[in-house]
Amino acid sequence: MERFFNSPHHEKNEIGLPSQEHGYEPVGNHAGVDDGTKDGYEILKVSRDELSKGSNINLPSIIKDNHDVKVFDDFVAGFNIITKTMLSALSTSLGLQGGERFENLHRTNHKSNSTLAMFRYIPGDIKTSKEVGHQKHTDIGSLTLLFSEQWGLQVQRPGPQDHEKWEFIEPKPGHAVINVGDSLRFASGHQLYSCIHQVVPIDNLEDRYSIAYFLRPENEAKYKDSNGRWVTASEWHDTKYEVFQKEHQQQLGSDSILMGGMETAVNG
Numbered sequence: 155m156e157r158f159f160n161s162p163h164h165e166k167n168e169i170g171l172p173s174q175e176h177g178y179e180p181v182g183n184h185a186g187v188d189d190g191t192k193d194g195y196e197i198l199k200v201s202r203d204e205l206s207k208g209s210n211i212n213l214p215s216i217i218k219d220n221h222d223v224k225v226f227d228d229f230v231a232g233f234n235i236i237t238k239t240m241l242s243a244l245s246t247s248l249g250l251q252g253g254e255r256f257e258n259l260h261r262t263n264h265k266s267n268s269t270l271a272m273f274r275y276i277p278g279d280i281k282t283s284k285e286v287g288h289q290k291h292t293d294i295g296s297l298t299l300l301f302s303e304q305w306g307l308q309v310q311r312p313g314p315q316d317h318e319k320w321e322f323i324e325p326k327p328g329h330a331v332i333n334v335g336d337s338l339r340f341a342s343g344h345q346l347y348s349c350i351h352q353v354v355p356i357d358n359l360e361d362r363y364s365i366a367y368f369l370r371p372e373n374e375a376k377y378k379d380s381n382g383r384w385v386t387a388s389e390w391h392d393t394k395y396e397v398f399q400k401e402h403q404q405q406l407g408s409d410s411i412l413m414g415g416m417e418t419a420v421n422g
């Protein structure tokens with residue numbers, strides 16, 4: 155990751171961002187933690203569908219050799235097994251049968267927006283920087299497997315409480331953080347809660363690296379969203395992504411999308 159992120163911009167940006175699940179985005183493409191700020195991370199995304207193209211995969215030349223592609227392949231294969239095992243355990247614990255079981259909405263050979271994302275956050279001061287952290291949100295997909303050895307991730311506990319109270323998640327070597335995202339919340343009939351989280355850098359000195367695997371349902375899977383509409387997983391993905399792209403001011407009134415309906419679930 156360091157090798158990629160330390161490369162010149164034109165090399166990192168060689169293929170740009172052909173889709174929201176694949177390619178490179180520089181710092182400042184999304185809203186940041188506080189009003190009027192932008193995000194403080196750059197990101198390399200490798201989509202699971204793109205990886206399935208084998209040697210035809212579209213990647214910047216600096217990470218396109220066989221070794222690099224095998225690393226991405228191994229990560230995605232392993233992360234798929236882990237997340238689908240969890241989905242199966244959750245389905246069993248909720249008493250789901252047949253086509254309702256979560257793993258049957260996530261068949262690996264079906265098209266989806268699942269993606270592997272690698273982040274580098276630039277150091278910044280939460281009070282003064284104009285580009286800082288990762289805004290408050292819930293994840294679009296089903297399960298997110300999140301790895302970072304550095305502090306920065308904060309969550310809000312579900313349940314009635316002061317909803318501006320943030321708690322840091324301690325990074326532990328050899329551990330991952332698992333977020334339930336909106337798609338699993340919706341597929342569970344809103345029984346499971348999406349996790350409200352954000353990232354704030356805690357010192358002004360170090361870059362912060364994190365790796366996320368965003369498992370998302372098959373594009374055609376259907377559920378009722380936070381506004382009670384029947385949508386496909388790919389429609390929800392596109393709707394939410396549009397809100398992610400907006401400035402804070404334009405996001406006003408979009409809380410039920412940005413937070414997957416958790417604002418009202420948590421506080422009301």
Ligand SMILES: O=C(O)CCC(=O)C(=O)O
Pocket residue numbers: 273288293300302307351353364365366
């Ligand atoms: O970088 C992190 O630790 C979290 C990233 C995240 O929340 C996201 O991209 O959805």
Ligand SMILES: [Fe+2]
Pocket residue numbers: 291292293351
């Ligand atoms: Fe997230």
